Amino acid sequence: MKSLPNYLQSQRKRLALSQEEVGFLLGISGMTKGEKVCRDENFAREPSLQDALAYEAIYGMPVRELFAGRYQQAQQEVATRAKILSFRKLRKTDSRKQEAIIQLAAKASVNQSRE
Amino acid sequence: MIHNKNVRILAIAPLSRGLGYAVMEGPDKLVACGNKAILRDKNAKALAWVNRFIQFYQPDVLVLPNVTAADTRRAARIKTLHRKIVAWAGKKKVKVRLVSVTQVRNQLLGEAKGTKFAVAQTLATRFPVELGPRLPPKRRPWMSEDPRMDIFDAVGLAAAFWPSAK
Numbered sequence: 045m046k047s048l049p050n051y052l053q054s055q056r057k058r059l060a061l062s063q064e065e066v067g068f069l070l071g072i073s074g075m076t077k078g079e080k081v082c083r084d085e086n087f088a089r090e091p092s093l094q095d096a097l098a099y100e101a102i103y104g105m106p107v108r109e110l111f112a113g114r115y116q117q118a119q120q121e122v123a124t125r126a127k128i129l130s131f132r133k134l135r136k137t138d139s140r141k142q143e144a145i146i147q148l149a150a151k152a153s154v155n156q157s158r159e
Numbered sequence: 160m161i162h163n164k165n166v167r168i169l170a171i172a173p174l175s176r177g178l179g180y181a182v183m184e185g186p187d188k189l190v191a192c193g194n195k196a197i198l199r200d201k202n203a204k205a206l207a208w209v210n211r212f213i214q215f216y217q218p219d220v221l222v223l224p225n226v227t228a229a230d231t232r233r234a235a236r237i238k239t240l241h242r243k244i245v246a247w248a249g250k251k252k253v254k255v256r257l258v259s260v261t262q263v264r265n266q267l268l269g270e271a272k273g274t275k276f277a278v279a280q281t282l283a284t285r286f287p288v289e290l291g292p293r294l295p296p297k298r299r300p301w302m303s304e305d306p307r308m309d310i311f312d313a314v315g316l317a318a319a320f321w322p323s324a325k
Contacts, residue, residue: 045165046217047184048167048216051190053191054189054289057191057289058289060292
């Protein structure tokens, strides 16, 4: 199962907050603060890092869980690139570097088997 | 495997007022739930909402009430809507599972007999944060059914989907 891009709406409803109130907490000014939160929740807008961290502070949930789908996607992409990197010949062989790349590349095969 | 805990399910309860919906990821994670009141041209609008829900939540399985079960009575309009939703889900290649009222009661109350309010109370205890504040007062003989019961109908279907759910 692919996670949803984010779980902002369910977390907001858990705290019984309105979109306008969350917008105010995020520091969005003007009449459109509720609209921006709505667009975040409907996957129509990707919040900035500042907003993502603010969401973490509001909902008390780590960003990787709030934006589970986005996190999975990023993790998959990094793992795929790590696989490519592991095939390249390294100029200086550093055991720590090799270990890190192999670990990242291993996640690509794990994620593929899950899907 | 259909009863794998790593599936997202969308439960839809088509009712006379509109729709109740619930989205769950595993037996203990209620992602979203709510109800949509629909006025005029109900079947077409309800089908549009179901389509919107399927596109938004991308469910692996669509759970619907079994309207042809022996213990179930439904209006002709709702039976037609039910058939249309099943056909629509088939087009979208979403698996459909039918859950009867008896199955919901067996799963949640542990017996085949029980009231809708008892089922709603069990669900509100199981999901106190999401459903606790939405539990309507017990219906008296002179009262109409509270619209919020649509939510509990849909969550009941979703909760009864997993065999281990109690």
